[in-house]
Amino acid sequence: MSEFFDNVPFVKFEGVDSTNPFAFKHYDAKKVLLGKTMEEHLRMAACYWHNFCWQGSDVFGANTFERPWYKADSEMAAAKMKADAAFEFFTKLGISYYSFHDVDVSPEGKSIKEYISNFSAMVDVLQEKQETTGMKLLWGTAxxxxxxxxxxxxxxxxNPEIFAYAATQVFHAMNATHALKGQNYVLWGGREGYETLLNTDLKRERAQLGRFMQMVVEHKYKIGFTGTLLIEPKPAEPTKHQYDYDTAxxxxxxxEFGLEKEIKVNIEANHATLAGHSFHHEIATACxxxxxxxxxxxxxxxxxxxDTDQYxxxxxxxxxITYEILKAGGFQSGGYMFDTKLRRQSTNLEDLFHGHIGAMDTLALSLERAVKMIEGEALxxxxxxxxxxxxxxLGTGILAGKQSLASLAAxxxxxxxxxxxxxxxxxxxxxIVNGYIYR
Amino acid sequence: MSEFFDNVPFVKFEGVDSTNPFAFKHYDAKKVLLGKTMEEHLRMAACYWHNFCWQGSDVFGANTFERPWYKADSEMAAAKMKADAAFEFFTKLGISYYSFHDVDVSPEGKSIKEYISNFSAMVDVLQEKQETTGMKLLWGTAxxxxxxxxxxxxxxxxNPEIFAYAATQVFHAMNATHALKGQNYVLWGGREGYETLLNTDLKRERAQLGRFMQMVVEHKYKIGFTGTLLIEPKPAEPTKHQYDYDTAxxxxxxxEFGLEKEIKVNIEANHATLAGHSFHHEIATACxxxxxxxxxxxxxxxxxxxDTDQYxxxxxxxxxITYEILKAGGFQSGGYMFDTKLRRQSTNLEDLFHGHIGAMDTLALSLERAVKMIEGEALxxxxxxxxxxxxxxLGTGILAGKQSLASLAAxxxxxxxxxxxxxxxxxxxxxIVNGYIYR
Amino acid sequence: MSEFFDNVPFVKFEGVDSTNPFAFKHYDAKKVLLGKTMEEHLRMAACYWHNFCWQGSDVFGANTFERPWYKADSEMAAAKMKADAAFEFFTKLGISYYSFHDVDVSPEGKSIKEYISNFSAMVDVLQEKQETTGMKLLWGTAxxxxxxxxxxxxxxxxNPEIFAYAATQVFHAMNATHALKGQNYVLWGGREGYETLLNTDLKRERAQLGRFMQMVVEHKYKIGFTGTLLIEPKPAEPTKHQYDYDTAxxxxxxxEFGLEKEIKVNIEANHATLAGHSFHHEIATACxxxxxxxxxxxxxxxxxxxDTDQYxxxxxxxxxITYEILKAGGFQSGGYMFDTKLRRQSTNLEDLFHGHIGAMDTLALSLERAVKMIEGEALxxxxxxxxxxxxxxLGTGILAGKQSLASLAAxxxxxxxxxxxxxxxxxxxxxIVNGYIYR
Amino acid sequence: MSEFFDNVPFVKFEGVDSTNPFAFKHYDAKKVLLGKTMEEHLRMAACYWHNFCWQGSDVFGANTFERPWYKADSEMAAAKMKADAAFEFFTKLGISYYSFHDVDVSPEGKSIKEYISNFSAMVDVLQEKQETTGMKLLWGTAxxxxxxxxxxxxxxxxNPEIFAYAATQVFHAMNATHALKGQNYVLWGGREGYETLLNTDLKRERAQLGRFMQMVVEHKYKIGFTGTLLIEPKPAEPTKHQYDYDTAxxxxxxxEFGLEKEIKVNIEANHATLAGHSFHHEIATACxxxxxxxxxxxxxxxxxxxDTDQYxxxxxxxxxITYEILKAGGFQSGGYMFDTKLRRQSTNLEDLFHGHIGAMDTLALSLERAVKMIEGEALxxxxxxxxxxxxxxLGTGILAGKQSLASLAAxxxxxxxxxxxxxxxxxxxxxIVNGYIYR
Ligand SMILES: [Co+2]
Ligand SMILES: [Co+2]
Ligand SMILES: [Co+2]
Ligand SMILES: [Co+2]
Ligand SMILES: [Co+2]
Ligand SMILES: [Co+2]
Ligand SMILES: [Co+2]
Ligand SMILES: [Co+2]
Known part of the structure; x- marks a missing residue:
């Protein structure tokens, strides 16, 4: 299978003294901390889109990446080659989960019917890849x-027909996620927002969005999907203002739509800071x-x-962040998904490995430090x-509703x-925190 | 009564061609638009704190204002002199409403009992001033x-005792607002937030805040206050993060606390922009x-x-902004309150007039333009x-709950x-908008 | 010639009461103010890139514009069709100047030789278009x-070979600008900056940039170009940090490189604000x-x-802004160039007109107001x-160097x-300012 | 002498395993790295103003600190008590340098003569303190x-008289710094800027500022001060825009004023970020x-x-940062000065120690890591x-001026x-960097 990343070995844990750039210094998947392995705690995932679909363009510049899997005789052949590359990469990296959008893995086609048939074929491909490699799907999305x-x-x-078109995609993407035993299904409303208030009816659009999310919940139960539904907040970009601004x-x-028991949030660090919050704030608020x-x-x-989406x-x-998550009981269905992309100047195939290895080591070491913070109890x-x-x-009485402004004033x-x-x-x-981090 | 602003005349409407800096060019209080006078539409208010309490200091510099009412033989005498100055100013300016915090109008004293007795005495003073001048209270706060x-x-x-102390202040400030026929009561949580997550329990503090607001609502009904309760959002400053971040x-x-029918928002332009929103966004969201x-x-x-709080x-x-408010039916109990302060370098007493006259003319002209937008219906x-x-x-069926993801996909x-x-x-x-503004 | 914008008439001045969306309300090209026509004061230009090259994509979305001139049998045919569309647009709009990058008007080709030959051919096309229409070139760039x-x-x-390649483009773009009687030549260093300090030698790159600009100046004199050389500051985007951050x-x-008499700045409003300055600040600083x-x-x-580049x-x-420029003597070789793009959702061809008409009216009215400010002298x-x-x-002595710290202390x-x-x-x-703006 | 900080011991290095909050975990003053001790590399200084003058107020709140040295029978007695407290603190902390503004250490008085006589007396006090304790002055300022x-x-x-007044203060502050063997003299232009362009003549104010700085340089030579003159950039705050915006x-x-060999910059981390730069950027640019x-x-x-000025x-x-400074040869006359203040809620006297100990350990560990980076040479x-x-x-020819646009194009x-x-x-x-930091 190894044809895209020939000159990169399988990445192994070699410890902090290793000078091998293709080895983990801190991520030791099977190491047990607080009764779970690092792998079980972190539940790390690589993404399909930044790594295998994006070609290195930015607003002022053309593509800089030249990947072998961009080119093939047909769109479907390219999609299969991309899947080969992706799973070779995941496997060599030694990461446990991956994530995708429908159109990352499958060509959109020229009609909804082509979309459906392409996607269906590619879900079969992914299913087989998952079985062969043991890779698991952290989440799917449309x-x-x-x-x-x-x-x-x-x-x-x-236009309600466009609403219906989106519903169609989400219908198929949820079904695919379910078929691939995805642990979660994510909704990111990158265009759910406005560009100018002059042409926008906020109340009406909110009602549309509310009904859409209710339908997503209903569909989950209908198909028996047991994963978690997630909304990914982001304040802006691409649109001027996005409705899922932040966790609050x-x-x-x-x-408002009676969904607070049904849907949780998928918090992205870079979206938190774009919203004017610390990443820590968004995580602690969600917890x-x-x-x-x-x-x-x-x-x-x-x-x-x-959104620079750096590693x-x-x-x-x-x-x-990890301390906050551990305090809240650790990840259930979720995990740490690398919604990260190479800098546009990092044009080598190997750079994909450097980025992820650094990221995985960062999280592994953070986990070790956070575990010490939990055990130490100082905070x-x-x-x-x-x-x-x-x-x-006095305090319990106040919270129990036994006091009024008048009684407190008295x-x-x-x-x-x-x-x-x-x-x-x-x-x-x-x-105290630095005392845990810098041993 | 005129002793503080001797060299400023009563401000009158003189129209756009006037060159008198102490005249209105656009604010013609009794002019009728859409069936209401400008005064009734705009419900403008001047504040006590920035105009009569703040002395011109900033973080790097000492007070620059030297107002006659800062100095008196006793704190209570100074409070009365300040009230004289304030009502002279309001009256000469020709503004209809004012607003205050408890400690703007009354010395805090050395104990809660002194606070209560001082405040009670000053409420009597304000009541008499209101009667004499016809000034009305837009809102009070603690x-x-x-x-x-x-x-x-x-x-x-x-510390729940500090919670109780705040409750005591709010108890008296609500009662005072009620006694003075205030149209609203405002809660601004300038310190309700955190400085560091390391020492903060977000969930617990949220519960405390929720109960506090419920008590405020209960007290409102108990005393028969018919004004509106308002929370004023602000994202940060003074604290690192404030719980009332923005309208959303x-x-x-x-x-969460079942209060969405009981409490509305008091939106400040400068707080909106500090929260990463346009002012327009916050107003439209609230509407x-x-x-x-x-x-x-x-x-x-x-x-x-x-927060520069400029005019x-x-x-x-x-x-x-005014177009949005008119579309939503116009102000009910609320109004346009000038939470504005002079630049620290604007040290002349007359500058207080320049700031407010410019602000009032800005709102009056904005009202005229917004009325044209309503009448024109182009937007x-x-x-x-x-x-x-x-x-x-299709659209009505979706919103009526008659469609599912599956039915839409089909x-x-x-x-x-x-x-x-x-x-x-x-x-x-x-x-089109500029066509309305620039006639 | 009219084949792209058939349903848009030639845009004329109709005055503030016109309800024709394709008429000017304020821009009356031949109206004389302070001894010059509006056209001579404003020297407005439309750009080639946003209007005729960009296809409506953003970072998260594909092209939304479908323009007839995107498609043709060959790259050169498409370039000529684009020139037809551009000059039809300029002419119908009634704007006096335009601007371009080399590769806006001419296909890059597969080698430097193709680049040169394509560009040469297209300069001939533009030259003919200029003669036919009377359009003038405000500036060219590479x-x-x-x-x-x-x-x-x-x-x-x-890599110095890439430096040399850029020099080659600038060589040809300057020559083309000279041939087309361009009034200025602009250098925008969108990639002159760094993405990470970890791989960057600031001092060395600064020296390279300094020598490049000196060569540009030398070439200007060599070819007898009498226009002005301009650097366009921008703080970031596309790169993390750009060397031409702001005017200061x-x-x-x-x-540092002895060029302060040779090169001026081309200030973009949106770049000013991205740099943390008001647009007014950047203009006043440059003046x-x-x-x-x-x-x-x-x-x-x-x-x-x-950079949203809005109208x-x-x-x-x-x-x-215009007041500042008038105080400084008005534009010499420069002008107001619309580096503006449609919102991605503004997909109609007519939207190109709406954007520019609004922009030109905004500047025309601003000019009228600024002229009043100059004449009024109040500021x-x-x-x-x-x-x-x-x-x-005392003051003149200090500035004349006649005082020392010691003498002043004494x-x-x-x-x-x-x-x-x-x-x-x-x-x-x-x-006072609002008194001039709102008559 | 120990009377203010009785319950804090002299702070010693105890190593990373110490659990004593009043011990250094990383700062081992005499440890030698690259041929110099940590103390010599870091040249750390505590400041007078935040630690001993500021009383815990913020824009929305009153003083929260109650320090014994705020109260004394007279202003001069308070200044002496403050000096006692400061030097007790410096000594117990084990920091080598300190810094002050004229009015931190000495009461302003009611006239320039009182200012001079107070300052003169307090310089004598400081001189004696320095001799007794071995503390050194990193820099003085006015x-x-x-x-x-x-x-x-x-x-x-x-007003040129205010210019002259400032010159008088700087005259005395430079003389004092010279007398106290200060290593540098700093100029921070917190009010050198504008609040509104409407009342400001940028060119004129720039000329005033240029002449002022020339006089400072002239005075330096006149009195034989051998320290370095420093300007501390800051973009804004207190004023809307400050002339010393950033290093560039x-x-x-x-x-412009021929001073680039005479004055260097004092870069503050928090000022860098307020200017829209990374701290790293400002340091690397200055180097x-x-x-x-x-x-x-x-x-x-x-x-x-x-400006939160956190530790x-x-x-x-x-x-x-330290890697950049080491690459540039390390500090000469400068050092790491803690322009840091406690959070307003950190009201304990001991908090002053916690803040500085954490800061000093942060810098010490950073030095250790940076030294490894220098030695490792990987970057x-x-x-x-x-x-x-x-x-x-090709490259050397370009930089040597042997190439032109034309020759490169050829x-x-x-x-x-x-x-x-x-x-x-x-x-x-x-x-690679994280490999050095996380051992
Ligand atoms: Co992102
Ligand atoms: Co994401
Ligand atoms: Co405010
Ligand atoms: Co307010
Ligand atoms: Co731009
Ligand atoms: Co531009
Ligand atoms: Co600071
Ligand atoms: Co500083």
Whole structure:
């Protein structure tokens, strides 16, 4: 099978002292921490689109990548060659999961019927690849944003036929994900938003989107799909404003349409920062709302205002993220999916490996550090103690609804209360975290 | 009474050709548009804090303002002098409403009892001032963020006694607002947020905040206050992250605690832009969710990352804002409140007038332009037509819940649908808007 | 000739009351203000690339535009058809100037020789078109950023052969601009920058860039080109950091290589804001340094972190820009070039007209308002008076070098000086500006 | 002497396994790396203002710190008590250098004469403290931005008497710095900028600023001060725009006034990011221009638009910074100065220690990692190889001025050159860096 990545070996764990660029320094898949292997904790996935579909163009420049699998006699032949390349890559990399959009793996064709027949054929190919290699599908999704028909949205389109077209794609993509035993199904509303308020009816589009998501939930139950449904928030790009702006916005949307028990979020690091939040904030918010589903593990550029989808390199950041996820019980159906792309100048085939190896080592080391933080308990004890007074009579009474503004005013006035602030000790806590990271 | 602003006349409408800097060029209070006077449409208010309390300091510099009312023999005497100055200013300016925080109008004192007695005395003073001058209170609020006790939050504080202290202030501020016939009561959670996630329990603080807001609603009914309760979103500043980030976030919070029928939003222009939204977006979002309450009419600096609270000068922006509000039925209890401050270098007393006159003229002209947009119907007709297909069988069936992913997939496939996109015509719509603004 | 835009008439001035969307409301080309016609003041230009080359794709979506001139039997035939369409458009629009990159007008071909021969042929075509229509070339430029060979820069490339290739393109593009009587020649360093500091030698790349610009100046004199050389600053996009970040940065670069008398700047509104400046700031800075050459007149989206290149619609903004330019003596060789593109959803051919008509009216009205500001003198008198003391002995002595820290310290101490601040009156000045804009 | 920090011990190096929060885990002052001790490499300094003058206020909140040294019978007594506290802190912390503004250490007084006499007395106090403790002065500076007289600038003020007043302060602050054997003298132009362009003459203010800096240089030579003069860039805050925006802007300014050999830059991490650059960018730019003087070592908040001045905690970031500085030969007169402040909620005296200990350990570990990067040479070899072709005939000829556009065009065309891009390998380089950081 090895024909695309001949000069790259199977990537193995060699430890921190290895100087082999094609070896893991930290990711030791079977190493057990807190009762689970690294592989089970991290549930890492590579994506199809950035690695095998995108050809290196940017807004001001043409394609820079020349991959053998771009060229074949027919679209279907190219799709199969791409699948060969993808699974060779996944296998050599030693990653457990992958993810795709319908049109990543299968040619769109010239009509809906061609779309369906192509996709069906390629699902068979993927099924066989999964069986041969042991690769698993973390999630599937439908691309309802690239085709010009979706330029004004899919579910939020002013034309209900386009809504119906998107529904058709999602129908098939959910079925395919189910057939391939996908662990989750993701909805990213890249065109669900507006370009100008002058031509947009926000209320109407929200209603359309709400009904669409309800239909997705209904279909899940109808086909018996047991994976998790996920919405991936992003504030903007491609459109000026996207309805799934951030986790808090998605939460309000889900509540409005009665979906907050049915759909969780897939948080992407770079989308968090584009929304004006820290990645840590988005993860902690999702955990606190019971909404954390999965993570698109990448990294943005703090100076750039668009989605750069870089490989994660920051152990400092991912240790806190992983700590948050471990505190919330760890991933259930979700995992760390690398929604990452090479820099346009990284034109070598080997660069695909460098990017992923660095990313996987970053997450593995972050996991090790986060596990120490969980075991050490220094942070959690501090936090518990900070709020300890809320376990006393006054605090529990307030939260139990036994107090009113009037009763509290009487309590404060009668007792002439003058409560004093206490230090939040942020600097000491930061030192504790660095103490875990830098051993 | 005139002793602070001797050299400024009562400000009158003189029309666009006037060269008098102390006259309105556009604000003609009694002019009728769409059946209401300008005054009734705009419901403009001046604030107490920026105009009469802030002394011109910034983070790197000392006070630059030297106002006569800063100095008096006692704190209460100073408070009364400040009230004299404020009502002289309001009256000369010819504005209809004002707004205050408890501690703007009344000295905090050294204990809760002093706070209560000072505030009670000053409410009497304000009541008399209102009667004498005809001024009305747009809204009252409590400052639960400046005193060091609130450094780690008020309702979201780790100490329930501080929660209780804030409840006491809000109890008295709501009662005062009720007594003064305030049209609304505002809650701005400037310290309800976190500085670092390392010491913060998001879920717990959210529960505290939810209960606090429920108590506020309960108190409103208990005292028979008929005004509207408002939350003012802001993403950050003073804290790193504030829980009332933006309108969409507040909506999710209200839904969680069953408050979405009870509390609306007070949208500040500068807070909208700090949250990464256009002001227009925040207004349109609130309107679409039925949450628009009132507006803090100011303007930020597009290059600065903090709340500059400048006087609104952009007719281009406020025409669209006012158009949105008119489409939603106009202000009910809310209005345009100038949460605006002078530049620190604008040290003349007269500058207070220049700022407000420019702001009031900006809103008056924006109202005139927006009324033309409503009357002209060019935009609304365009939007209705854009979504017209949703009134047909397919569209209404989808929204009525009569379709599923499967039925839509069958519909698309059986009919071999291939719906085509149509131009959004943003540029033409922008020209239409400018056609209304620039007559 | 009319075959592409059959259903659009020649655009004429019809005045503010016209409801014809294909008429100018404010741009009256021959109207005289301050001794020059509107046309002579504004020197407006349409561009070739956004209007005739870009096909409506974005990072997440395929082409949405289907223009007749995209398709032809050969690349050269398509180039000629594109030229037909472009000049039909320019002529119907009634704009005076146009601009192009080498590869906008001419196919790159498969080798440098094909490039040269294609370009030569197309320059002949353009020359004939200019003669027939009376259109003039505002500026020409070379695209040394789209071809993959430039992915790591052109002049700043780590490979001197790529530097040489870029030099070859610039050689031909300058010659073509000279032949077509272009008024300026522009250099935009879209790839002159870095993606990561880890592989970049800043000092070396700066030296390369410096020598390149010196060669450009030398070539200008060699061929007798009398137009102005312009650098167009942009902070980032496509690369992470671009060397021509903003006007101040370009100034330092020009000073280092002795070029500050030879090269001016072409300021783009959207690049200014991406650099963290107001557009007004960049224009005023360039004027104060004697560097203002030309302006790419567009408008960004305040919430988006990339170059949206929208049509200018803000008279509020462009009045101040035009006021600054008039104060500096008006455009010499430069003008207002519309580096603007349709929204991807604006798919109608007519939208090209809507965008430009709105833009031209915006600039025309801004010119009218700015002329009033010049004539009114209210701002300039205020500013002169604010600095008046610098005309006295102390001020002139300081600037003449007659004072030292020691002598000033003695002066202050001996006279026990205690100079007091005076109001900057920003609010009053803003009202004055609005008084000019909103008549 | 120990009376303010009784419950904090002298901070010692205890190594990575220490659990003592008042011990260094990484900073081992006398440890030798590349022939110099850690102390000599890092030249770390604590500041006077944030630690001993600021009282915990923010824009929306009152002081939260209650330090014993704020209160004393007189201003001069308070200044002496503050000096006692400061030097006790410096000494216990084990830091080598400190820094101050004139008015940090000495009361401003009511007149310039009082200012001079107070300052003179306090310089004597500091001199004695330095002798007793062995502390050294990294740099001194004058605060010409907090007093209301400077609200419209110091050197760029519209009133030359205010220019003269600032000159007087700088005269005395330079003399004091010289007397105290300061290693550098810093100029931070916090008010040198504009609030609105409507009242500002950029060219005139630039000339004023240029002359001021020339006088500073002249005075340096006159008094024989052998330290380095430094300008500290910052883009905005407090003012809307500051003239010393970033390093590139300062470079252009220095070139214009012939000062580029006389003044270097003091780069602050948080100012870099506020200017839209990475901290790494600013350091590398300064090194490449030969302008690197000193570093204000702090850390901003990526989501906040103002100067948070947090303690540096990122070894990932500071390793690259320190690597850049080592490549440039290491600090000469400059050092790492902690322009850092506690979070407003960190109200304990001990928090001052936590902040600095974490910061010093961060820099010490970063130094260790950066030294390995220097010794390993993996990055430098890669970079040298990337540009290797510039050492060949074509490359050297270009830079030596032996080529023209015409000669290069001939070379490319005659040889039918078609140079191909090569991978920039960013991901592999990032892995190499992480390989050094995470051992
Ligand atoms: Co992304
Ligand atoms: Co993603
Ligand atoms: Co407000
Ligand atoms: Co505000
Ligand atoms: Co642009
Ligand atoms: Co441009
Ligand atoms: Co700072
Ligand atoms: Co600093």
């Amino acid at each position: 691309n309802a944003f690239s085709n010009p028909r979706y330029m004004s949205g899919a579910a939020s389109n002013p 916005t998605v939460y309000g949307f889900l509540k 606190s709302l019971g909404l954390l589903g999965s993570v698109d593990a990448n990294q943005g550029d703090a100076q750039l205002g668009w 994660p390199t920051s152990v400092e950041e991912y240790t806190l 959690s004890k501090y936090v518990d103690q900070r709020y300890a007074k809320w376990n006393d009579e 309590h404060v006035t009668d007792n002439d209360l003058n409560p004093q602030p206490v230090s939040g000790q942020q600097e000491m806590l930061e030192n | 400052n639960a963020f400046s005193n060091p006790r609130y450094m780690s939050g008020a309702a979201s504080n780790p 976030t507040v909506y999710g919070f209200l839904k 679409s969710l039925g949450l628009l309450g009132s507006v803090d009419a100011n303007q930020g600096d597009a290059q600065l990352g903090w 609104p000068t952009s007719v281009e922006e406020y025409t669209l 609304s007709k365009y939007v209705d037509q854009r979504y017209a297909k949703w009134n047909d069988e 519909h698309v496939t059986d009919n071999d649908l291939n719906p085509q996109p149509v131009s959004g015509q943003q540029e033409m719509l922008e020209n | 695209n040394a950023f789209s071809n993959p060979r430039y992915m790591s820069g052109a002049a700043s490339n780590p 940065t370009v100034y330092g670069f020009l000073k 104060s340094l004697g560097l203002l050459g030309s302006v790419d007149a567009n408008q960004g989206d305040a919430q988006l972190g990339w 200018p619609t803000s008279v509020e903004e462009y009045t101040l 300039s008198k205020y500013v002169d008076q604010r600095y008046a003391k610098w005309n006295d002995e 002066h202050v101490t001996d006279n026990d000086l205690n100079p007091q601040p005076v109001s900057g009156q920003q609010e009053m000045l803003e009202n | 605060n010409a931005f907090s007093n209301p007289r400077y609200m419209s600038g110091a050197a760029s003020n519209p 802007t300062v470079y252009g300014f220095l070139k 490449s221009l030969g302008l690197l003087g000193s570093v204000d070592a702090n850390q901003g908040d990526a989501q906040l638009g103002w 540096p905690t990122s070894v990932e970031e500071y390793t690259l 430098s070899k890669y970079v040298d190889q990337r540009y290797a072709k510039w050492n060949d005939e 070379h490319v065309t005659d040889n039918d050159l078609n140079p191909q891009p090569v991978s920039g390998q960013q991901e592999m380089l990032e892995n």
